[in-house]
Amino acid sequence: MLEIISGAAVKKLDTDFIAEKGITSHRLMENAAQAFCDWFEGEYHRNDKVGIFCGHGNNGGDGLAIGRLLWRKGYDVIIFLVGGDAKVSADCRLNRELLPDKLPAISMSSDDIAHMEFDLNVVVDAMLGIGVNRPLAGDFLNMVIKLNALPNVNRVAVDIPTGLPSDECLEGEAFKADVTVTFQYPKFSLMFPEHAAFVGILHVANIGIGNKFMRQFSQNRYYLQRKDVVSRHLNFSRFAHKGDFGRVLLVGGSYGSMGAIRMAAEASLRTGSGLATCLVPSCGVDILQASLPEIQVFSSSSEKYLSLPYVKEGLERFDAVGIGPGMGTTAEAEDFLLDFLMTFKGPKVIDADAINILARNKGIQQYLGREDVLTPHIKEFERLVGICENHKQRLEKALEFSKAHGCVLVLKGAHTCISFPDGTQYFNSTGNKHMATGGAGDVLTGMITSFLGQGYGVKNAVLCGVYQHGLAGEIASVDKKRGTIATDIIKAIPKSYVTLGVD
Numbered sequence: 001m002l003e004i005i006s007g008a009a010v011k012k013l014d015t016d017f018i019a020e021k022g023i024t025s026h027r028l029m030e031n032a033a034q035a036f037c038d039w040f041e042g043e044y045h046r047n048d049k050v051g052i053f054c055g056h057g058n059n060g061g062d063g064l065a066i067g068r069l070l071w072r073k074g075y076d077v078i079i080f081l082v083g084g085d086a087k088v089s090a091d092c093r094l095n096r097e098l099l100p101d102k103l104p105a106i107s108m109s110s111d112d113i114a115h116m117e118f119d120l121n122v123v124v125d126a127m128l129g130i131g132v133n134r135p136l137a138g139d140f141l142n143m144v145i146k147l148n149a150l151p152n153v154n155r156v157a158v159d160i161p162t163g164l165p166s167d168e169c170l171e172g173e174a175f176k177a178d179v180t181v182t183f184q185y186p187k188f189s190l191m192f193p194e195h196a197a198f199v200g201i202l203h204v205a206n207i208g209i210g211n212k213f214m215r216q217f218s219q220n221r222y223y224l225q226r227k228d229v230v231s232r233h234l235n236f237s238r239f240a241h242k243g244d245f246g247r248v249l250l251v252g253g254s255y256g257s258m259g260a261i262r263m264a265a266e267a268s269l270r271t272g273s274g275l276a277t278c279l280v281p282s283c284g285v286d287i288l289q290a291s292l293p294e295i296q297v298f299s300s301s302s303e304k305y306l307s308l309p310y311v312k313e314g315l316e317r318f319d320a321v322g323i324g325p326g327m328g329t330t331a332e333a334e335d336f337l338l339d340f341l342m343t344f345k346g347p348k349v350i351d352a353d354a355i356n357i358l359a360r361n362k363g364i365q366q367y368l369g370r371e372d373v374l375t376p377h378i379k380e381f382e383r384l385v386g387i388c389e390n391h392k393q394r395l396e397k398a399l400e401f402s403k404a405h406g407c408v409l410v411l412k413g414a415h416t417c418i419s420f421p422d423g424t425q426y427f428n429s430t431g432n433k434h435m436a437t438g439g440a441g442d443v444l445t446g447m448i449t450s451f452l453g454q455g456y457g458v459k460n461a462v463l464c465g466v467y468q469h470g471l472a473g474e475i476a477s478v479d480k481k482r483g484t485i486a487t488d489i490i491k492a493i494p495k496s497y498v499t500l501g502v503d
């Protein structure tokens with residue numbers, strides 16, 4: 001499991017690693033540069049014109065080593081030195097000395113920064129890394145503004161975009177990368193949506209610091225990747241019957257919003273549920289039966305919204321419930337929801353309007369159990385806990401909420417963050433902007449409910465559900481791009497099993 005580590009911890013970790021392994025800091029920098037170049041070679045051609053902008057700290061040292069390695073491989077490289085000659089770090093100095101004579105390296109004066117014209121295809125930003133300790137000013141600021149404005153170039157940041165603090169929200173300006181190649185562990189601030197325009201696509205490059213070593217620096221934040229979920233999947237025997245794959249109940253829908261619960265139900269079936277049933281207001285029965293023949297449907301008493309009374313006998317036959325999509329926030333729906341949450345004590349995914357209703361009720365603790373999972377997007381989350389100043393505060397409040405209520409909280413978005421009552425947080429690595437489409441959240445509800453129903457246990461159900469939902473979104477958008485819609489994500493769920501190699 002890849003740790004997400006603060007900038008301060010990274011420095012200590014690097015120093016301790018060097019001491020324990022008996023290697024030099026220069027060697028570790030060389031590993032970092034090599035890891036970057038391995039990735040770079042897969043992305044860019046030798047006839048691309050590559051400009052590497054190097055500062056005076058170790059991030060600059062990385063840039064110089066990258067320049068030397070790429071130049072040796074035959075790339076057309078130019079080095080630009082920014083930030084002057086004062087305070088040059090030891091490893092940066094050594095890498096300046098190691099530059100081949102024939103590799104062009106230009107020291108950038110303030111005047112050069114203002115007036116030089118660049119003819120480049122790829123800009124590599126190695127000006128400042130995790131050592132940044134104040135907003136950019138002077139030459140660094142001017143260089144960043146100039147590079148951000150260059151048309152038709154690919155921008156790649158080494159470790160972290162220049163100007164971006166590793167643990168806090170950005171103040172001022174920063175390099176706007178298309179791709180950030182971060183070393184060994186994603187830095188915390190790379191997870192913040194405020195930084196999306198600066199980080200671009202995130203790639204994590206392994207520089208040889210093993211997980212075992214990193215664990216002593218753990219801050220209980222993890223980056224969820226393929227290898228972390230494959231082993232969490234259950235195997236089912238050749239003799240398995242539909243009951244083994246779980247009976248799930250999807251509760252929600254209202255007049256005009258029946259699609260949400262239909263998508264959750266279909267997603268649960270595509271994720272593998274043996275039997276899916278919907279509980280909806282009576283206006284939804286025919287719609288659902290006609291559009292999804294694989295499900296069963298029963299209804300509460302009123303026509304347009306879920307309401308009291310409803311049939312409670314036999315609810316215990318369901319292994320898991322997903323509740324909320326499309327249910328509305330009327331008074332009838334509220335009475336129904338609170339009653340239902342007190343009645344059904346098995347594992348539940350509580351989403352959408354169910355969260356909005358809970359948010360306006362006091363004492364919600366009584367409705368939530370340790371196998372329950374809340375899946376708010378940012379706005380729903382802020383209805384629960386109040387408006388937050390920034391994403392960092394949201395992440396803190398998400399963890400507090402999970403601990404205080406003893407439930408799992410899935411804060412959705414890019415890098416969806418899953419908080420557990422034991423104090424751990426997992427950040428998702430799959431998914432993309434094409435999933436920002438109506439109904440994508442209902443699909444997630446169906447998927448997590450399905451895994452709960454299949455008997456995964458709450459932790460594995462949520463980690464597998466969130467990861468695989470993002471993977472299905474990636475698969476769906478390969479040839480649909482911004483034309484991807486939520487039902488495409490559902491259709492891609494079977495392929496996501498193929499991709500994971502899970503039967």
Ligand SMILES: NC(=O)C1=CN([C@@H]2O[C@H](COP(=O)(O)OP(=O)(O)OC[C@H]3O[C@@H](n4cnc5c(N)ncnc54)[C@H](OP(=O)(O)O)[C@@H]3O)[C@@H](O)[C@H]2O)[C@@H](O)CC1
Nearest residue numbers: 014029032057058059128129130131132133134135136159
């Ligand atoms: N062995 C390792 O550790 C490994 C580290 N690695 C690499 O090292 C990077 C971290 O290197 P680093 O610690 O030298 O910091 P870095 O960001 O290059 O610059 C700090 C310098 O900038 C200055 N400064 C700060 N803010 C400023 C501002 N706003 N405007 C202007 N100046 C500012 C500050 O000095 P100050 O002015 O504050 O006195 C200092 O001189 C890391 O991101 C990774 O790429 C990899 O090689 C793997 C192995």
Ligand SMILES: Nc1ncnc2c1ncn2[C@@H]1O[C@H](COP(=O)(O)OP(=O)(O)O)[C@@H](O)[C@H]1O
Nearest residue numbers: 377413414431432433435436438439440441442
């Ligand atoms: N830019 C993005 N990158 C990755 N995942 C995203 C992105 N935008 C949205 N998603 C995912 O899509 C889903 C959207 O859920 P939600 O906002 O509840 O949609 P809806 O309410 O329309 O169903 C979430 O799981 C979220 O993580």
Ligand SMILES: [K+]
Nearest residue numbers: 125128160162
């Ligand atoms: K950088």
